[in-house]
Amino acid sequence: MPLLYQIDVRSRLMLGTARYPSPAVLADAVRAARAEVVTVALRRESAGERAGQAFWSLVRELGVRVLPNTAGCHTVKEAITTAHMAREVFATSWIKLEVIGEDDTLQPDVFGLVEAARTLCAEGFEVFPYTTEDLVVAERLLAAGCKVLMPWGAPIGSGRGLNNLFGLTALRAHFPEVPLIIDAGLGVPSHAARALELGFDAVLINTAVAQARDPVRMAAAFAQAVEAGFAARQAGPIEPRDLATPSTPLIGTAFRG
Amino acid sequence: MKLPRVYPIVDGAAWVSRLARQGVRLVQLRVKDRTEEAVRAEILAAQAYCGAAGVQLVVNDHWRLALASGCDFVHLGQGDLEGADLPALRRAGVRLGISTHDESELERALALRPDYVALGPIYPTLLKVMPWRPQGLARIGEWKRRIGSLPLIAIGGLTAERLAGVFAAGADVAAVVTDIVRAPDPDARVRQWLAVAEAACAPASASGRRESA
Amino acid sequence: MKIQVNGAWRETQCEALAGALDELGYGGSVVSTAVNGEFIAAALRARTVLTEGDRIEILAPMQGG
Numbered sequence: 001m002p003l004l005y006q007i008d009v010r011s012r013l014m015l016g017t018a019r020y021p022s023p024a025v026l027a028d029a030v031r032a033a034r035a036e037v038v039t040v041a042l043r044r045e046s047a048g049e050r051a052g053q054a055f056w057s058l059v060r061e062l063g064v065r066v067l068p069n070t071a072g073c074h075t076v077k078e079a080i081t082t083a084h085m086a087r088e089v090f091a092t093s094w095i096k097l098e099v100i101g102e103d104d105t106l107q108p109d110v111f112g113l114v115e116a117a118r119t120l121c122a123e124g125f126e127v128f129p130y131t132t133e134d135l136v137v138a139e140r141l142l143a144a145g146c147k148v149l150m151p152w153g154a155p156i157g158s159g160r161g162l163n164n165l166f167g168l169t170a171l172r173a174h175f176p177e178v179p180l181i182i183d184a185g186l187g188v189p190s191h192a193a194r195a196l197e198l199g200f201d202a203v204l205i206n207t208a209v210a211q212a213r214d215p216v217r218m219a220a221a222f223a224q225a226v227e228a229g230f231a232a233r234q235a236g237p238i239e240p241r242d243l244a245t246p247s248t249p250l251i252g253t254a255f256r257g
Numbered sequence: 258m259k260l261p262r263v264y265p266i267v268d269g270a271a272w273v274s275r276l277a278r279q280g281v282r283l284v285q286l287r288v289k290d291r292t293e294e295a296v297r298a299e300i301l302a303a304q305a306y307c308g309a310a311g312v313q314l315v316v317n318d319h320w321r322l323a324l325a326s327g328c329d330f331v332h333l334g335q336g337d338l339e340g341a342d343l344p345a346l347r348r349a350g351v352r353l354g355i356s357t358h359d360e361s362e363l364e365r366a367l368a369l370r371p372d373y374v375a376l377g378p379i380y381p382t383l384l385k386v387m388p389w390r391p392q393g394l395a396r397i398g399e400w401k402r403r404i405g406s407l408p409l410i411a412i413g414g415l416t417a418e419r420l421a422g423v424f425a426a427g428a429d430v431a432a433v434v435t436d437i438v439r440a441p442d443p444d445a446r447v448r449q450w451l452a453v454a455e456a457a458c459a460p461a462s463a464s465g466r467r468e469s470a
Numbered sequence: 471m472k473i474q475v476n477g478a479w480r481e482t483q484c485e486a487l488a489g490a491l492d493e494l495g496y497g498g499s500v501v502s503t504a505v506n507g508e509f510i511a512a513a514l515r516a517r518t519v520l521t522e523g524d525r526i527e528i529l530a531p532m533q534g535g
Contacts, residue, residue, distance in 0.1 A: 016535030026533070041534025042502065044476040044527065047495030052530030056500060059531070069534050077507060084301075084509035085502035085529050091274065091309030093302060123298045124270055156535065206535035301511065308512050327513030 002179045002201055004148055005094065005126040009065070011036040012196065013226045014181065015219070016206025023058050025215050030062050033219035039067045039096055039204065042086055056089075067128060069096040074109070079116040083125055095120060096150065096183075098130045106156045106184075110137045114144055121145025130183055133167035135174055142178065149178055150204065153195065154185025157207040161191035162198075172199045189218075189225030196229025197237065258352075258372060260408050261313070262424070262454040264432040265447065270302035272438065277310040279447045285332055285432070287317035300326050315354060324349055332375070335362050343369060354410065358389045363403060371407070375432065376400045378413025379423065382435075394426040401427035417449045421457040474525040488515035491528070501530050 001012055014037040020026040030038060040059060045052045059066060068086035073079040076099065083095045099116055101109030108131055117127050127146045131137055138149055151171055154160035162168055163185065172180060182195045183204040192203045205222055212218035250256075261282040267273060273284050286303045288296045296319050304326060307314040315330040316323040318337045324346065332354040333341055346353060352372040357363045366374055379392050391414070401409050411428035416436045423431050431454065440446035473482055475494060484490040487503060487510060503510045504527040510518050520526075 017533040018535045020533070039534050041532045042529035043532035045499070045501065045530035045532075046476070047499075052532055053500055055533060056531035071534050081504050081507060081509045082529075084305075084511075085504060085527075087302065088305040088308060088502045088509075088512060089500060089529070089531055091277075091306050093271070093274070122294075124302045204535075304511055304513055327511060327517070329513070 002177075004128075004179055007065070009036050009202075011223075012202040012230060013192070013223050014038065014067070014202060014204040015209060016204060017055075017059070018206055019210040020215060021210075023055065026210075027058060027062060028216045029209055029219040030064060032216045033209070033223045035064060035219075035223075037065045037067050038062075039069050039206070040090065041069050041071050042082060042089060065094075066090050066092060067094050067096050068092065069130075070098050072100070073098060074100050074112075076112045076116045076119070079112070080119055083116075083120050087125065093124055093126045094128065095125050096128045096130060107152070108132060110134065113137070114140045117141055117146055118144035128181070133164050133171045135171060138171060138175060138178075142175070147178070148181065149175070150181045150183040152184040153182045153191065153203075156184045158185045159187025159208055160185050161187055162194055165198075168200075169198060189221045192222050193225040193229035193232070196226055197232050199233055202226075258408065260373065260410075260430050262430055262458055263447075263450050264410060264430045265437050266317070266412075266432055266434045267438060270299045270306060273303040273312070273314070274306040275444070276437075276447055277306055277312045279444050280451050281312065281447060283313045283315070283430070285315040285317055287332075288319070293322070297322050297326070300328065304328065320346060320351075324351060330354070330372070332356070335365070338365070338369070356412075357400075358392070363400065367404065373408040373410055373430070374400070374404050375410040375412050376428075377411065377432075379411050380414025380419065382413040394422060397423065397426040397428050401429075417446065417453050420450065420453045424454070424457045471520065471522045473520055473523070476526070476528055482520065485519055486516055487518040487520060487526070490520060490526070491515065494528075496528060499530065501528050503528055 001009055011034055013033050013035050015030055015033055015035045016039045017026055068090050070079040070082040073082055079097060079099045086095060087093060097117055099109045099112040100106055113129055117129050120127050121144055128148050128150050129141050129146050130150050131141060133151050141149060154163040179201045181202045181204055182200050186192055186203060186205055187208050195203050209215050209219045264283045265276050265281055266285040266287050268288055276284060288299050300316060300322055303314055315332050316328050317332045320331045320341050323331050330352045334356045354373040354375060355366040355371045356375045357366050376392060381391050397411055408429040410430045410432050411423045412432035415431050415433050420431055437443050437447050471482060472479055482490045482493055484493050505518060506525050
């Protein structure tokens with residue numbers, strides 16, 4: 001796994017923390033996944049409500065690194081302000097930058113994303129931008145100071161897997177040295193395995209685990225899939241072909257002329 | 258005011274965050290030769306990390322930015338004292354540490370009623386080209402007698418190996434740059450510093466002998 | 471004076487953000503604050519003066535994807 005802003009993270013499976021049936025299940029899923037990084041967020045809290053504090057204690061006890069997000073932010077200003085607030089609360093300069101452009105697909109507003117990334121990188125944040133497979137946007141994000149990219153697989157929570165294989169493959173090929181973490185839209189472990197087989201460095205999964213009938217078992221399955229996909233990539237897979245080629249040699253076959 | 262024994266001086270917020278995670282509780286952010294924007298960004302980030310970890314942040318020199326950002330502790334060298342608006346800092350409740358290298362600088366510092374006095378360089382230092390010869394351990398004792406209960410920060414060429422001697426000579430706090438940030442494993446080195454400082458400052462029994470653990 | 475706290479109108483007797491936070495019952499909680507869309511670092515809350523109609527956001531850690 002390449003260094004993420006100089007940090008050595010071994011696990012290629014990152015987990016989101018939202019939509020779990022309970023904090024206990026979340027904790028078990030994180031352990032089953034052997035995840036080292038989890039995403040977290042900030043939300044309005046009522047006075048006296050302790051849910052936020054309890055959640056933060058739970059995460060700290062898990063001993064994982066947090067990647068706060070700017071979920072729900074639609075403007076550059078909102079995203080930048082949220083990033084500052086997250087840095088203060090979570091004491092990390094890591095920020096998963098989301099600037100949402102459209103509420104049905106929750107797709108990034110790539111123009112706002114690049115602008116916010118530029119400002120935040122200049123202010124010392126270590127930005128993990130949630131982006132598309134667009135090569136030009138990727139170029140602009142890297143020029144803005146991002147050292148890692150998080151391209152979507154498919155719309156958040158859709159479970160569709162890797163929607164634009166051509167685009168994602170092109171992205172991987174164009175930026176071979178940049179850590180690329182597929183974030184959003186994966187549904188089953190085979191999607192994650194595929195992402196790793198294609199050479200992506202890691203995946204971030206939330207809904208597919210949290211909303212599975214058995215999140216802990218699903219987390220473990222994703223962990224296995226990520227290892228399998230990575231191993232396969234390292235093992236040098238065969239190229240796909242259009243026509244058949246026999247696996248059993250034809251020499252010495254009976255009943256031939 | 259009792260300050261933590263170990264006082265790393267670093268040039269960026271990333272170091273602040275890293276050392277805070279190893280248990281450092283007092284740190285100085287000393288940023289030189291960068292734009293005002295960049296300094297401001299470093300202060301803001303350092304504040305965020307220190308607040309969360311309960312670490313006391315001291316900002317070197319950039320007192321205006323420190324004041325504007327709500328920092329509560331500033332370190333000034335003798336040269337920096339010239340332009341500093343000390344009344345404004347006092348009014349804002351900002352505490353002040355001042356560097357000294359000789360008698361006249363000490364006089365000047367004490368007249369300003371600082372919250373700590375720093376003395377250096379105790380040993381030859383790699384970092385700065387300094388016009389003063391190394392102060393040596395005896396000077397620490399002299400300074401401590403002069404300043405009384407004000408915390409005395411020893412700085413300059415300190416290493417984990419020299420720590421016990423420095424505290425024994427009368428320093429309250431040991432400041433450090435190179436020995437930690439240029440160590441091959443800074444995390445381990447700072448942990449070593451913290452352990453040595455704790456052992457060196459363990460209270461003695463009434464008989465004068467160290468209590469056994 | 472009337473201020474908006476996390477989207478809801480509230481009444482405060484306090485001049486500064488720090489006081490308002492205590493008054494509202496947030497004392498001691500791990501939160502971050504913004505006033506009218508601007509991040510206000512914890513160190514600056516005591517001297518951030520509030521005016522009528524200010525919009526305060528008080529955010530805490532939460533689950534997120």
